[in-house]
Amino acid sequence: MGFNHLIKSVAIAVAxxxxxxxxxxxxxxxxxxxxxxYPVYAKWAEQYKAATGNSLNYQSIGSGGGIKQIxxxxxxxxxxDAPLPQTELAQAGLTQFPAVVGxxxxxxxLDGVTPGQIKLSGQVLGDIYAGKITKWNAPEIxxxxxxxxLPAEDITVVYRSDASGTSYVFTSYLSKAxxxxxxxxxxxxxxxxxxxxxxxxxxxxxxxxxxxKGAIGYVEYAYVKKNKLNYTQLKxxxxxxxxxxxxxFKAATAHGDWAKTPGFAVDFTDxxxxxxxxxSSATFILLHKQQDGDGAKGREVLKFFDWxxxxxxxxxxxxxxxxxxxxxxxxxEESWKSNLKDSSGKAIW
Numbered sequence: 001m002g003f004n005h006l007i008k009s010v011a012i013a014v015a016x017x018x019x020x021x022x023x024x025x026x027x028x029x030x031x032x033x034x035x036x037x038y039p040v041y042a043k044w045a046e047q048y049k050a051a052t053g054n055s056l057n058y059q060s061i062g063s064g065g066g067i068k069q070i071x072x073x074x075x076x077x078x079x080x081d082a083p084l085p086q087t088e089l090a091q092a093g094l095t096q097f098p099a100v101v102g103x104x105x106x107x108x109x110l111d112g113v114t115p116g117q118i119k120l121s122g123q124v125l126g127d128i129y130a131g132k133i134t135k136w137n138a139p140e141i142x143x144x145x146x147x148x149x150l151p152a153e154d155i156t157v158v159y160r161s162d163a164s165g166t167s168y169v170f171t172s173y174l175s176k177a178x179x180x181x182x183x184x185x186x187x188x189x190x191x192x193x194x195x196x197x198x199x200x201x202x203x204x205x206x207x208x209x210x211x212x213k214g215a216i217g218y219v220e221y222a223y224v225k226k227n228k229l230n231y232t233q234l235k236x237x238x239x240x241x242x243x244x245x246x247x248x249f250k251a252a253t254a255h256g257d258w259a260k261t262p263g264f265a266v267d268f269t270d271x272x273x274x275x276x277x278x279x280s281s282a283t284f285i286l287l288h289k290q291q292d293g294d295g296a297k298g299r300e301v302l303k304f305f306d307w308x309x310x311x312x313x314x315x316x317x318x319x320x321x322x323x324x325x326x327x328x329x330x331x332x333e334e335s336w337k338s339n340l341k342d343s344s345g346k347a348i349w
Contacts, residue, residue: 026052027300032059033066033079034165035201037283039222040100040321041079044312048304051311056304060201064163064189070094070286076297078286081165082189083265095289095339097332098264098282099305101322102220103249104169105279107206107229109215110136112149114230116243119144121235122177122270122278128216129157129174130181131195136214144235151214158208158217161198163189169281170218173269177278218279221245222319236278237270244277246320252280258328264335282324287340295342302336302349309333 031041038060045056061069063080070078071092084096106125108118120128124140127133133140137150160167168189175182185191197212199205202219206227209217221244224231233241242248251273256266268280285305291298309332313323324332336349 027054027296027303028057029055029076029297029300029304030057030059031066031077031079031285031301032061032069032075033286034063034081034283035060035203036063036081036102036104036166036169036220036281037079037100037321038202039220039226040102040312040316040319043315043319044304044308047312047315048307052303052307054300054304060203062160062162062201063165063168067163067286070288073288076287077301079283080286081281081283082168083263083282083284084286085265086262089263093289094286095335096263096265096284096286097305097335098258098266098324098328099285099308100316100324101249101253101268101280101282102222102320103244103252103277103280104166104173104218105221105224105244106232106234107209107217107219107224108232109209109211109213109230110151111213112151116231116233117145117148118230118232119235119241120232122174125234126174126178126181128155129159129193129196130178130185131157132180153214156212156215157193157196158199158205158212158215159193159196160190160200160205162200164201165189165281165283166202166218166220167191169269169279172267173279176270221249222321225320234278236274236276237272238274238276240274242275242277244320246317246322248275248277249280249320250322251275252277253282253322259331264328264332289339289341291340291342291348293343295340295346295348298340298342299348302340306333 066078069075171187175187199208202223205217206223209215252268252271255271309329316323
């Protein structure tokens, strides 16, 4: 081979390599919804991009917004802490699966009180949110907190102003623990609160609690840690006072049967067990069962969560979420194979 011919061959090979590399674009997927899992999704996205070059753009807009956006197909996946009922999933052509488990935690702004010092029960917490208990030194609260100096100030209730899966989990628990709360307010992503001030997202509730003396709110535990909020202990179903952390969230999840629950919609609120945190919950991902075209976008979403299941456990634990056990992730990935198809009906996983 002559020298000029060799140069020409190398040039063609290099040009071909550049043409090939130019055709390969890093994938970008979009998701929106629950603010409850936002801290862990954001961290996973950062690590996933470093590992694969592929991006996740996740908007923390509340579960209600995420459900609307996935139904309208303006995002690749939706996220909700409130699992959708089977009828709604079927009507919208959606499937759902759990991503991670966390805990909803009451937080307070009280001078002279240390994190975990205040003890509450579901009955008392429900009465506070129903507007029946209005002072911090009310007898119902002081009875649970002997020796704690509670101020004679008004309680300012802070709730979620947006349609919220965190509210769904919180009100589901209060409806189990307090019969009057159940009959007058009930459980839902948006309920008619009789008192208090609203905040948008876990972020908004955390900010309002920090601003208002005498406030009480409810947020996912990662927001407690991030904002150094003053959390309360809660009396669980077995009558034990427990503090929120990944151990007490995990204890609650030990009582769920993922395999036998349609749509993986296991309810961990008010779970039995002496160590169980009573407001524990999984958070869910929503996808269209029939993906557009060859299903490339849906496949990229599954790749991200497959990576998170296999590589994101340590990060989840560091943020005090509970990674799903391998027995559950296997069930989830089996559901991907049977539920998710491209436009020609071929499985995308």
